[in-house]
Amino acid sequence: MLPRFETIARHRPVAIVGVPCVSEEYDAGAGPRSGSAATPLLAPYAAIEVALPPDARTTTLALTGTDGSALGVSLTEGAVGLSVAVGGSSTAHRSRRHGRVGTPPARLALTLTGTHLAALTLENGAWVVRGRVDLRGIVDTRDGTWLAGLTSSWTGEVRAWSAGGFGQLGLRDIRLVSHADGSPYRDEGGVLFTATSAGPGFFDTGHTSVWQLADSGLTHRADLFFQRPDRPGAFGDHATHLVRDGEQWLVATSTWADFPADKAERRDATVQITVAESTGDLLRGQHLLATRSLEVPTDGPSVGVWDPHLVRTETGEWLVGYVSARKFFDFHPVLASGPSLDDLTLRGAATDRRATEGTTIVRIGDDWRVLASDGRDNSRATRGRFPVFDLDLREIGTLEAPYPTNIPWPTVIAPDEYRPDDGWSLVTFDGTPAGGRLAGYGTHGDVVVMRASR
Template sequence: MFPEFKIVRRQRPVTIAVESSRFSRPAANAAIEAACDGPVSLSLTSGGDVLTGKYDGRRVWLETTRARSSGELARPLAPSEGVTARSAEVTTGSGRTSHASRRHGRVGRGVGRFALTLTGTMLTALTYEGGAWVARARVDLTEVGIEPRDESWLAGLTAGHEGSAEDVRSGAFGQLGLRDIRLVTYADGSPFREDDGTLLLTATSAGPGFFPTAHTSVWALDPVTYDLVRRGALYFRRDGLVYGDHATHLVRDGDEWLVTTSTWGGFKAPDKTDPSKPWSPVGVTIARSRADLTRGEHVLDSTPLALPTDGLMSVGVWDPHVLRRDDEWLVGYVSARKYFDFHTVLASGPSLDALNLRAARTDRTATEGTTLVPLGGTVVVGASDGRDNPRRVRARYPIFDLDLNEVAELRSAYVTNLPWPTLIPVGDEWLHVAFDGTPHGGRLPGYGTHGEVVISRSV
């Protein structure tokens, strides 16, 4: 059905600050970095809220100052994962806190650059040493009473620096890695190409931590050299805040763009030790726009896309991929029985607001990346069987028909984590764009800083 594939390129475009002449930020996705040969301080400020990363030549720590009304009482600090609150000082009209990691805050020699990033609600300080960025301190700003995803707060955001800062760069946060890569398509599933043949992709730009620190980015892929160039980013307005939602499919539908995405930007996993604690499931949203979403940064108004899960005992859905065939819409996605036990699902209907469950592969427990691929006058469904599946369906790319009967297996390298079957026709050949689970950023961020882009070509 598909030819065999061979890896032709691996790359990882790590970028901390995507430099911009104007620092104004549409979303809680910001960074400032600088070369340094001594103590340095970098800051992000909005109104009376001041977020500071400090490096004294030996240690790295964070300080936050939160503007408060005179009658507001200070609330106790809740240390972030891996980071302890070193001190808490409360002054008239403000709440000041300091945060350092006992295990990761002390650095050796050879620091070339220092950075402060805001990704979702996470503030992180990083050093560049030994050819890689390493997270040294971080704090969830909601734990100190700051909500950085609010647009009024973002409107006043500025960046500053003190000390030995040189070659200062500021702007959007880029990425520590790329994953969840999808081809930008027309509604019929064919590739959206620019006049020179350049292909476009959406990807999850990994932040320094779990999924809420990431966002959706747009990339140009040269189908000959396999070079990737960042083109912009998409953010999503919902529930009164702007989120870095991701695992996104961007579709050209007539004279507008249709965008479906997964609400990972607001995800909060259930607490297994305390089931009474609030948590936020993952769903799928949809947005439409006539703006050029292939370039620049955009905030899109998104609304829930109702994906059927009849009889599936579903606690969440993600990884949407949409295609219109004749007068029918097809939507591939993932449904989870719990976090994290998930499988492939396919729905269809005359419109995206009138979908019915068509098929589900409930024999899987770790299968995602559902992808609809036009092939020979029909449509097949690709997916990724992770290593946590039953033994017979581990570490492979199954190909299903539209009833989710397995009809083939993609013969391409199955790298670490859960690489997706993103298949792109190029003349008489095919490209397979995947990603692996290699982390970046040191041990402090934990899971979520992957991965490296792995491109294969048919042989």
């Protein structure tokens, strides 16, 4: 079995502008009153951020398209507003409860995450969402032509500004980047993992990112976006596994990018698994990947499947772990196997769970095991723990490790064979939120690093 783990570090790499297209600083009192730059994007994940002087009166940020559409955020004497102009008409928006700051903020930001326009202010060292507008049915933010023609701009008094791709308020759904045999894919002295970069709201504001974990900490490496096989546009699908298979990458992900936050809209909602193949360098930069559906079996009626994890055994058999939901949200781990990813049959299902996810396949010695995370909405006997299953999904033990808040995934990392002093480690996340009350659920979490206890 695996060793006992203890927490050794926590990280929270918050960044509004994750990938800058432009970044400028100005001398106090000598800077211009406006600025703009072309900021073409692959997907609707954009940000503009400005540093404000203490006496700033009115500052406006805008993201404009070649079709004349304009998405704006403004700060005027403590009041934060948003504006949307398209097709010759415009609307103004302001949150009654959250649209005013108590003290002058140090920074102001505009973000576009999926279909959501948001205004954020940096107050006492923390970002706070002060307003948000859903652009569905107003602007087709997923359209490639619109994205390629975007310009970022600002007016007012600023000390610095940057614009480009949106970063993250938190990280969750942490999954080790691996070779097809399940072993860690190591690069430049560290391990790599994919994560969901949390946006300023629910699941539909997140996207997939790639990170490196080394002794020096976390480093952002790449962002992955996806095209769906059944509809046009660019999506920030997430809960992703990145697998090196020979000379190509396999990218299995979950179609969370348009899952509705409003419970009333979930009657016809579903989440599916897609897979992409690429020979590009997905460990650096930004990428938009064409996908196909990964058809996986379920143990009964299912409204959705997610959290894919792929491993090919020494016999050439594929093992695919994932989650299946009877309804939103009542879900449990499932394992399928087959000679190829297009020919999978059901191997096992832990049907006694109702809030267990993060299905992870790992080799321990000569045996294959399946790990998962039992959320606190399970029964008392299966709550707040990391179960260990055999390949028929019969529980045979549990990981001895601290169990953070939310439903943290058990991403264990085998020792590096080239480092004699290396041991097992575990990287996961928790439910620590960010962004204030308006952002709500979905902005978690901290990255929690554990090592084998000595």
